Amino acid sequence: MNMETLKLFLDIASLKSISKAAQKSHITQSALSQQLKSWENTLGSELFVRSNKGASLTEAGIIAEKYAEQICKLYDDMVTEINHLQPTQHELSIYAIPEVCNYALPCTLYEVKKHFPNCHITLNEGASSLVEERLLLEEGDVGFISGPSPKSELCSNMVFSDQVMLVASSTTVCPDKITLNELPKYPLIWSSQLHCVQRALNNISAGELKLNILFNLDSIEAVKLAAIRGHGVAFLPYMSIKKELYSKQLKIIHIDQFQVNNDVYMVKKHNQRCDNDTKQLIRYIEKTLIDTLC
Known part of the structure; x- marks a missing residue:
């Protein structure tokens, strides 16, 4: 048994x-199964109940998990303290x-x-589902998604909310305010990334509103860019169009009694295994995020 087996x-x-x-560790499933079987033989107990639905811990496995987490934490703390003896890049x-992003x-x-x-910070872009997947695989330390995560393995904390606005090119002839029922009159450039818009439309129209989606x-x-060139109207987050509104490349079309907010949540994995320096970095981001957003 070694640290790699424990992890x-x-x-x-x-x-x-x-x-x-096995996929996360980039080894074959058979190789991982052999390592697990060897450790189970050493302990004299099966640690998992294997089924078509996956692998669940046995009573012995629950005990092993408790002590394996402690051992891995102690090992990570030891490595962190040793690394502090010389300057390193975290x-x-x-x-x-x-x-x-x-x-x-x-x-x-x-x-x-x-x-x-x-x-050394790596910032990766992806849809909410991809962000959740990477955190569960522990390929990412922290993530930012739209809305709270439904994954029980992840903890979610709302950090800020950004309004999503309907905009058009300043050269497009259209009123400054419309009703929701008038929206289908305008060719719409749709973004599949803004799930909050679709949710808001479904909540207020129960899916009965037939949008004129151009592409x-x-x-x-x-x-x-398509909206600026006058190809149609578009829903866009305010944070992405501040400059274009100021320079009058885009203008806002208000929709009567309809507002979309993109609630952004910071997500982390429960009981995430990371060193103290990484935890300190994450805490600093949590503390200063609102005051330092662009």
Whole structure:
């Protein structure tokens, strides 16, 4: 038994799947199964009940998980203290939805670097589902998604809310205010990334509103560019269009009695295994985020 085996065991327990744990560690499922079987033979007890639904801990497995977490934490603390003897660069991996990744976090991360000059931060863009997946696989330390996560393995904390607005090119002839029922009159450039807009429309119209969607784009920047060129109207987060509104490239079309807010949540994995320096970085981001957003 070694530290690698312990961490692989904890991965299986967390993901409830030998195949997912093998995928995370980039080893074959058969190799991981052999390591697990060897450790079970050493302990003289089966640690998991295997089924088509995955792997769940036995009573012995629950005990093993408790002590394996303690051992891994002690080991990580030891490595951290030893690393403190010499200057090292600490890693922080962040996953965030596009609007947060591109328009909100860069200023925050600039402040983080000023206070933690030896940290290396990786900022990755992805949809909420991808962010959750990466955190569960522990490929990311912290994430930012739209709305709270339904995953029980993740804890969610709302950090800010950004209004999503209907906009058009300043050269487009259209009223400053419309009703929701008038929205289908206008060609709409749709972004599949803004799930909050679809949720808000479904809540108020029960799916009965037939939008005039011209085309669907994955990139918020592409949607914004198409709107600026007058190809149609578009729903866009305020944080992504502040400059264009100020320079009068875009204008807001208010919808009577309809408002969309994109509630952004910071998510982390419960009982996440990371060193004290990473925890300190995450705490600093939590503390200063609101005051340092772009």
